[in-house]
Amino acid sequence: MVCKLSTRLMNICVASFCKVQQLERAEAVIVDAIRLGTLPDVVTYNTLVAAYCRFVDLDAGYSILNRMTEAGIYPNVITYNSLIAGASNRSLLSRCFELFDEMIMLGITPDVWSYNTLMHCFFKLKKLDEADKVFDDILMSKLSPCSTTFNTIFNGLCKNGHANNALKLYRYYKKNGFIPQLITYNILIDGLCKSGRLRAARWVLKELGESNLEPNASTYTTVMKYCFRSGQFEEGMEVFYEMKNKGYTYDAFSYCTVSSAFAKIGRLEEAHKCYELMVEKGIELDIVCYNILVNMYCIGGRLEEVYNLLNEIEQAGLKCDEYTHTTLIDGLCRAGNIDGALKHLRYMDTLGFDSNLVAYNCMVDRLCKAGYINKALKIFGTMDVRDCITYTSLVHNLCKERRFFTASKVLLACLNQGMKVFRPTQRVVLKGLRSSGLDSEARKLQAKIRLARILQ
DNA sequence: GTAGGGTTAG
Incomplete structure (x- = not known):
């Protein structure tokens, strides 16, 4: 009984240190406990697995699994769920599936948490059919889906451009007894805003207002961002102040949202002030915060300082991501250094990001605007992936260069891919073709546009 | 031990 209590106490201590990222002290507690005759149990090791996955990396988490096995303690479903979640959070999605298989091979039965994480992985990989199969597996097994299962589905649908279906499904489950939580509302509001379904988003927001739940910082940041995106700057700032009045302390998410909104409308001093406030409040800057600062300097033409910042990012132990590089490429173009931008784009290609599409889009647009439209067409020709923005x-x-025939060919290629071009741009092409006497090309394009609208 | 908000281009 005494031993049991001390194991519990040890686990409480270990968990407390792990929670505040003091892994060495957590380990020291275990060493002391062993010296006093108390051995770590599966709970101790699971706490460590979760902490190492979260604060160090997946391999560090996995090495704890080896340590516990050597100590004669067998992993359980919680051990593997932590590892799977660790892999998922670090976007090591193939590792998630490997760990899931490994767990089954060891005879450990997955629980609803395991399935939820697996489903989340499939959504991240945009494999909606596979995610759906996982949901079927939950239903067919003796497990019951929990609120996280439903929230994961809503979120996965929203993130994959199906906010509408998420909303329909939400209504259906709500009718059948699903009780929405704040996170459910936040997922739906964000998804609907991002997909332009603003009326529906307002409707869900109203539903949240009528519920007994209170919006949190996440809700406010989502709504604020929607205001900024739709050009309602003052309304966005009102949300920011309301958030403060409600007692929410600003965090990196809200500061970043406001700072980038200021930068976008050219109010760079105020944008920088947000950044300074963030530092003053002791918020640890992550790569997103730095990216906003990079963008701020790029807009202000302070390229020298951007390069200093890149060093600072490295010194802080952070890694530049596709946003950093894309922002820099756009900044170089903006400063008239097209060659530098092209060189950086090539360099970015070697870094192995999942997608360099935005960087290419920046390059194409900036090359056109700088008068190098043929160069832009050449880059366009080399692109494996294009979207409607390209x-x-x-x-x-x-x-703008009155090259309507080429514009028409590009537009036709776009429609053939099942993508849309901004409607006013389509009209400019048609008008331009007609005014240039290219009536048959105009008719061909018009027919294609109509067909594309019907097929939508 | 799973799920939500922040950064890039037209």
């Missing part, structure tokens, strides 16, 4: 940008710039 096409819209190129078509728009070709029209």
Whole structure:
């Protein structure tokens, strides 16, 4: 009984240190406990696995699994769920599946948490059918889906551009007894805002207002961002102040949202002030905060300082991501250094990011605007992946140069891919073709546009 | 031990 109590006490101490990222002290507690005759149990090791996955890396978490096995303690479903979650959070998605299989091979039965995380992974990989199969597996097994299962589905649908379906499903489950939580509302409001379903987003927000739940910092940041995106700057700032009045302390999320909104409308001093406040409040800067600062300097043409900042990022032990590089490429173009931007784009290609699409889109647009439209067309020709922004940008710039025939060809290629170009741009192409006497090309394009609208 | 908000381009 005494031993049991001391194991519990040891685990409480270990968990407390792990929670505040003091892993060495957590380990020291275990060493002391062993010296006093208390051995760590599965709970101790699971706490360490979760902490190492969270604060160090997946391999560090996995090495704890080896340590516990050597100590004769067998992992359980919680051990593996922590490892799977660790892999998922670090976007090591193939590792998630490997760990899931490993768990089953060891005879450990997955629980609803394991399935939820697995489903989340499939959504991250945009494999909606596979995610759906996991949900079927939950239903077919003796497990019951929990609120996180439903929230994971809503979130996965929203993140994959199906906010509408998420909303429909939410209504259906709500009718059948699902009780929404604050996180459910936050997921739906954000998803609907991002997909432009603003009326529906307001409706869900109203539903939240009528519920007994109180919006939190996450809700406020989402709504604030929607205001900024739709050009309602003052309204966005009102949300920011309301958030403070409600007693929420600003965090990196809210500061970043406001700072980038200021930068976007050219109020760089105020944008920088937000950043300074963030530092003053002791908020640890992550790569997103730095990216906003990089963008701020790029907009202000302070390229020298951007390079200093890149060093600072490295010194802080952070890694530049695709946002950092894309922002820098755009900044170089903005400063007229097209060659430097092209060179950096090539360099970015070697870094192995999942997608350099935005960087390429920046390059295409900036090349056009700098008068190098043929160079832009050449880059466009080398792109493996294009989206509606690539096409819209190129078509728009070709029209500005009165190259309507080429614009029409690019637009047709876009429609053939099942993508849309901004409607006013489509009209400019048609008008331009007709005014240039290219009536048959105009008719062909018009027919294609109509067909594309029907097929939408 | 799972799920939500912040950064880039038209």
